[in-house]
Amino acid sequence: MSTFASRLEEALARIRARSEYRTLRPAVPVLGGKLVRDGRSFLDFSSNDYLGLSQHPLLRQRASEWAELHGAGSGASRLVSGTSPLHVAVERKIAAFKGAEAALVFASGWQLNAAVLPALLNAAPDALVFTDRLIHASLHHGCAAAAVHEIRFRHNDLAHLEALLAQHSGKAGPRLIVTESVFSMDGDRADLDRLAALARRHDAFLYVDEAHATGVLGPRGAGLASNLPGAFDLVMGTFSKALGCFGAYVAGSRLLIDYLVNCCGGFIFSTAPPPSMLGAIDAALDLAPQMEAERDKLAQLGVRLRARLAAAGLHSGPSSTQIVPVIVGEAERTLALSGALASEGMLAAAIRPPTVPAGTSRLRIVLRATHEAEDIDRLADTLARRLS
Ligand SMILES: *Cc1c(COP(=O)(O)O)cnc(C)c1O
Numbered sequence: 491m492s493t494f495a496s497r498l499e500e501a502l503a504r505i506r507a508r509s510e511y512r513t514l515r516p517a518v519p520v521l522g523g524k525l526v527r528d529g530r531s532f533l534d535f536s537s538n539d540y541l542g543l544s545q546h547p548l549l550r551q552r553a554s555e556w557a558e559l560h561g562a563g564s565g566a567s568r569l570v571s572g573t574s575p576l577h578v579a580v581e582r583k584i585a586a587f588k589g590a591e592a593a594l595v596f597a598s599g600w601q602l603n604a605a606v607l608p609a610l611l612n613a614a615p616d617a618l619v620f621t622d623r624l625i626h627a628s629l630h631h632g633c634a635a636a637a638v639h640e641i642r643f644r645h646n647d648l649a650h651l652e653a654l655l656a657q658h659s660g661k662a663g664p665r666l667i668v669t670e671s672v673f674s675m676d677g678d679r680a681d682l683d684r685l686a687a688l689a690r691r692h693d694a695f696l697y698v699d700e701a702h703a704t705g706v707l708g709p710r711g712a713g714l715a716s717n718l719p720g721a722f723d724l725v726m727g728t729f730s731k732a733l734g735c736f737g738a739y740v741a742g743s744r745l746l747i748d749y750l751v752n753c754c755g756g757f758i759f760s761t762a763p764p765p766s767m768l769g770a771i772d773a774a775l776d777l778a779p780q781m782e783a784e785r786d787k788l789a790q791l792g793v794r795l796r797a798r799l800a801a802a803g804l805h806s807g808p809s810s811t812q813i814v815p816v817i818v819g820e821a822e823r824t825l826a827l828s829g830a831l832a833s834e835g836m837l838a839a840a841i842r843p844p845t846v847p848a849g850t851s852r853l854r855i856v857l858r859a860t861h862e863a864e865d866i867d868r869l870a871d872t873l874a875r876r877l878s
Pocket of ligand 1: 601
């Protein structure tokens with residue numbers, strides 16, 4: 491083994507010692523919010539397929555139709571061989587859904603955040619970047635790739651953000667604020683009204699990640715930023731969660747999108763998304779805006795689970811959405827609880843550091859419109875029994 495490879499081995503040994511070692515386990519999603527693993531069927535509380543769209547016939551059909559008609563791959567970057575009418579049409583549809591002037595599709599949400607932030611900051615290397623402490627790893631990665639120092643405010647603490655903005659008011663350079671509308675590990679929401687007012691007062695550019703709100707919250711499921719048209723400079727989200735397929739969008743002004751087409755390496759040097767992916771996105775955008783009944787049901791399931799957990803004395807933090815954490819504390823105990831749930835036929839992911847801060851390991855329970863009230867009760871009863 492080379493000296494370099496032995497470093498990898500040492501790194502994995504340290505991860506094992508912290509009970510943070512991960513493996514890829516085979517599992518197959520099936521209809522009705524279930525998952526088959528090791529030949530056993532589980533009730534799944536781990537996937538982000540909030541509306542159950544990943545198995546919807548219209549998405550499957552349009553994905554295969556567009557692949558049949560236009561091919562399996564797109565061949566090159568859109569700036570090299572020209573952009574297809576499919577991309578243009580789907581981006582128009584996204585822009586209309588989000589109430590934005592323009593939109594651009596990326597390969598994934600992770601790739602988008604990791605590429606768009608450094609592209610933006612390239613135009614303003616003197617920018618002061620204010621970030622919520624709990625933003626997604628891809629957003630931190632984008633800041634790191636831009637080599638900017640993040641000025642982090644306490645999670646959802648806008649008084650702290652305001653104090654930091656005031657503290658740095660003597661400094662030159664444009665302001666950028668980065669946050670999420672729904673936080674992926676806590677299931678709580680940012681106060682976007684206050685944030686928008688704050689950004690306006692401080693002449694800050696506001697970057698909002700709507701990965702977990704897109705399709706689920708806001709008018710016609712367009713996300714929480716759509717409650718305040720024009721208040722946000724950049725809104726991104728993924729098609730990989732509630733919209734049931736794959737890829738991501740950034741929506742904003744024509745100026746913003748033109749800038750990204752010209753200056754974002756992750757767009758310029760990456761092959762255009764394939765027809766099958768665009769077909770699935772197109773179908774999801776036809777369906778999701780009308781799924782009010784599913785969105786209502788999802789909200790009801792969340793209310794039910796939080797009430798059940800609270801009644802059992804369990805702590806689900808500030809969640810107000812379809813993501814409901816059960817905060818356990820230690821990584822090892824959380825893993826054991828996840829294992830115990832699995833032994834009773836239910837899957838919920840144990841989320842450990844470095845995904846969440848040390849001492850806040852949790853089960854991340856993800857609800858879906860395909861769950862039933864009895865499923866929630868069974869889960870809550872089992873957790874209450876296991877944790878008491
Ligand atoms: C899942 C997620 C992403 C990444 O999106 P993918 O399309 O899965 O790569 C980005 N931001 C947040 C907040 C997420 O939860």
